[in-house]
Amino acid sequence: MTYSLDTLITSGGASAAPRTGLSRFAHETAIVLGLVGMVFWLIALISYSPQDAAFSTSGTGGLTANWGGRLGALLADANYFLFGFSAWWPFAAAVRAWLTSLAQWMRGEGRADSQGHFSRTRIAFWLALALLLCASCALEWSRLYRFEGKLPDHAGGALGFIVGPLGVKWLGFTGSGLVFVALVVVGAAVVFRFSWSHVAERLGARLYGLVEARREKREIAEDVALGQQAARLREEVLQEERVEIEEHHPVPVLIEPLVLDVPKSERVAKERQKPLFMELPDSKLPQVDLLDGPTGRQETVSNETLEMTSRLIEKKLKDFGVEVRVVLAQPGPVITRYEIEPATGVKGSQIVNLAKDLARSLSLVSIRVIETIPGKNFMALELPNAKRQSIRLSEILGSQVYNEAKSM
Template identity: 25%
Template sequence: MAQRFFTTYFVPTEHRRINEFVGLLLLTIATLLALSLVSFNPDDPSFNISANPQFETKPTNFAGLVGSYLADVFFQAWGFSSFLIPVFLGIYSFYWLASWPVANFGVRLSGMVLMVFSISTVFSVSPSFPRIRDHIPAGGVLGKLMAEKLEASLNPAGSAVILTAALFLSLLLATTFTFAWAVAVLKPRFQFVSSVVERWADWQADRARQRELRRAQKREKAPKRQTIITEKPIPAEPVFASEARPLARRAVAAFEGKRGESLTAAPKSKAVRSSTTPEFPPPSLLHPPAGAVQIDESALRERARMIEKKALEFEVEGTVQQIHPGPVVTTFEIKPEPGIKYSRITSLGDDLCLALKAECIRIDRIPGKSTVGIEVPNEERAIIVLRELLEAREYTQNNFKLPLALGKDITGKIVVTDLQKMPHLLAAGSTGTGKSVSINAMILSLLYRSRPEQVKMILIDPKRLELGLYQDIPHLLVPVVTEPKIAQNVLRWAVSEMESRYKRLAKRGVRNVEAYNEQVQQFSIPGLHGEAEDNEEELEPIPYIVIVIDELADLMMTAPREVEESITRLAQMARAVGIHLILATQRPSVDVITGLIKANFPARISFRVASKVDSRTILDSNGAEQLLGRGDMLFLPPGSSRLMRVHGPLITEEEVVRVVDFLKKQGKPTYNESILESPEERVEAGMDGGAPDELYDEAVKMVIEMGKASTSVLQRRLRIGYGRAASLLDSMERDGIIGPPDGSKPRAVLINRGDYLGEP
């Protein structure tokens, strides 16, 4: 109640002219009071001296008769500490003239009063302070009374402790003084003194060493005395010594033998591994992290004061408790006063942007605390690179099957999650907000920890811009898909593959891919399960399949019903069989991100969007419209309703090309081209074995004339589907006309026209 009273009547209002009037009045009073105190004369008329009207003595005080009376009253009451009162009034008047808000005026006023009384008591405790014009005590009547009470109760030593504490308490209440600020100011001075002391100590130690060296040289030059050697009987060796030495020698020999084995065996095992399994890409293929951005503590404290000041203008009282600088944004923890609603704080976003000259500000509650976080963009933004994430302990020392390095949170902590536990991810954001760059970071973080036999990928890129760089890496099941109709076939195949895997898991009596692969590993050990398993079919491990779709909107435009049905079935059931989806779109509308799709994707990422409606479409909450772009995202972890702000890493095309070239040298992909076929094309191509194709001879002649064979050329020239063209190429390969597939390159033709037609 008292705080509200002071806030209402004793602080500047919204009317600037009223504020200037009050400020001018206070400044006038402060000036007159200062002149009165400076020109005080004990012989002037006052309450203690009555002037004789016959002589009509004129006061010498600069403020006249009023000034002489005022000065006498203030000096009689508080002594020399009265000079603080016009100083406080002058400072207070400037706040009114400038219409600056005064935070916690009641607390400030109590601190000023405490300071005046404390200093007047200090002047009265010490007898060394002179009296005012040889008449009035240095601390005034009130100071003298309090000093006498303190000395009677606590003696001089105890009084000094109490007065020192009161002075510091008045500083804390009346000003923005903090002990942390005092330490920050005094620390460089103490460091200078300590460095001087250390140099002096080093100099003394150096002198001592030189003196000792000179003494040693003198001793060497002096004639040596003859030493007398007396022979003493050598004690007998213990009984156990002869037994311990051979044991020690054997232990040392065994240790040296093991050490020799390890030194010679390590290169052999490394050579075997490098010849049988591909290597992981080294982090040196990526750009190294840049230097850390310097933090300006004074600028951060100034921003904290501006936040408090701006909030107080809208009657939102609170204090900034902590400041957390991060790589992209700085979080200011503000604790609101009792009675302040959270909604009133969140409504200050645009006003704080104006006050701090920031692009956008996000305000959110801090979990586990009674504070509100205000996330303000840094003036100098740190650049986060993928190499920094891949070399971090959070990425290298985890048990994730499918690790995704997302970036850093607002405090600079590295965020790595597991796609297997998500089990699918939906990402959306406007054009140019860093969505495709983050997709590249996710793909590379998978490639840096997964071998081709462990993880297979299907990349669908209807835009034909981003994912084509990964063509022909050994992890691909099919070439990068760019046609929406073929993408539908891929999703249908994924559904059938999911059902097939479930049958394999049910046959082995396991519930997921991890348990199945563990069984395969156990059966691969000879003699572990006896001969009962010899008659069963050979078991092969099931790899994870990650399907990445860079633009979901293009697929939903061509066949929304079929695409939604396939994605929904995969999202609902494919987790246990190791098939995972990463969907990305730049159109976060309800016709693209439908209710069925969103319900089956608990893990979602939103980059900057244009409106609150788009943010709610992706995350079911606001906030994505306040992001900064360039990889700034809100991540909704699976099983949580709290959003996490993450800053994604920067990935350049040059880095992607270097990693892809390294992977291509490790091996070639084994494409399963039947994945791209539709059921109709399988029937058309005679997949179940039928009569020879009537276009076979024409296709052979065409291939021989061109000198190369590819499905795309046959599709275009003969106007047939992909399945039929692939079947024709398989028939030619069986007949020895063309060679085997070589990645995405055309097949080589092995015969000429004369050999095929039987001509000489």
């Protein structure tokens, strides 16, 4: 255990007066003699032997085994006879007092003799030391009696033989143990001037540091293991077949221009060239002029809408597992016709069966599927326009396509 100079100085009272030459010499002499005495006391306690002649034993008559000779044997026998193994408490208290005196000398202060021999600090020290010895000897007598063979008398010495039975008689075996342990704890704190809370804090900090150090070492070891594993994986040569993916560029959709002016038939041209003052010849059919003429063209489907709808048709059919390609878009006044080219292996019945699902995915009421287009290997989808245009009967009857039809 280490001590700081601040904890070794006696608190309370006025500061010590400056030292004179004589008092300083006396202080230094006391420090040196105290050190020699404590060393002699220590070797006497360490080298104690029951075979040496002393107060409690006559010995074997041989050479003294104690390192301190006959005086050391007497000193050790007296300590162990009176206090048992608790004799180490007075020695530890003497070491503490010597360190306090050494700290005062290093600070240039004289001994605090002017404060009175029986100051409150010294009274507390001696009272705490007495309680510590009584409690320790009693615990030794009641709990460590198996070590009596190594002592000149009972475990706990003569003091334990007196205090121990009294404590067991009045407090019981368990109660006396609790009380004596509490007295040892309090007495040690007062004699050696330390706080058990500080001891607990330092012990907890040390244990926490050890746990954190072990955790850091474990994490470092795990990181090293993961790094080595990753290095081994990088060293393995992986041969993978390279698959070249061809980029699919959609073929632009061919969009036919919307027919704004329907070519007129020869019949309409002849009917317009009628004479002013001659009667009209007999005709089986009424003149086309009797019908209302065509109105101006309304808004048509834009090319951007046709392109977007074409790509949307391809995507929705692909979602259903059918791959097609829109090759032509023919906008009309009422519907727009999209000619599609099915991929290899796609049957026309698959597209026909998906007509309702495709209409629902495109948010339309219905879609007409044309399976066969004369002269082409394509199919067609007819989608209704968002805005329908009106078609006059005169426009149909007066068109060149209608008059040149074979059915006419």
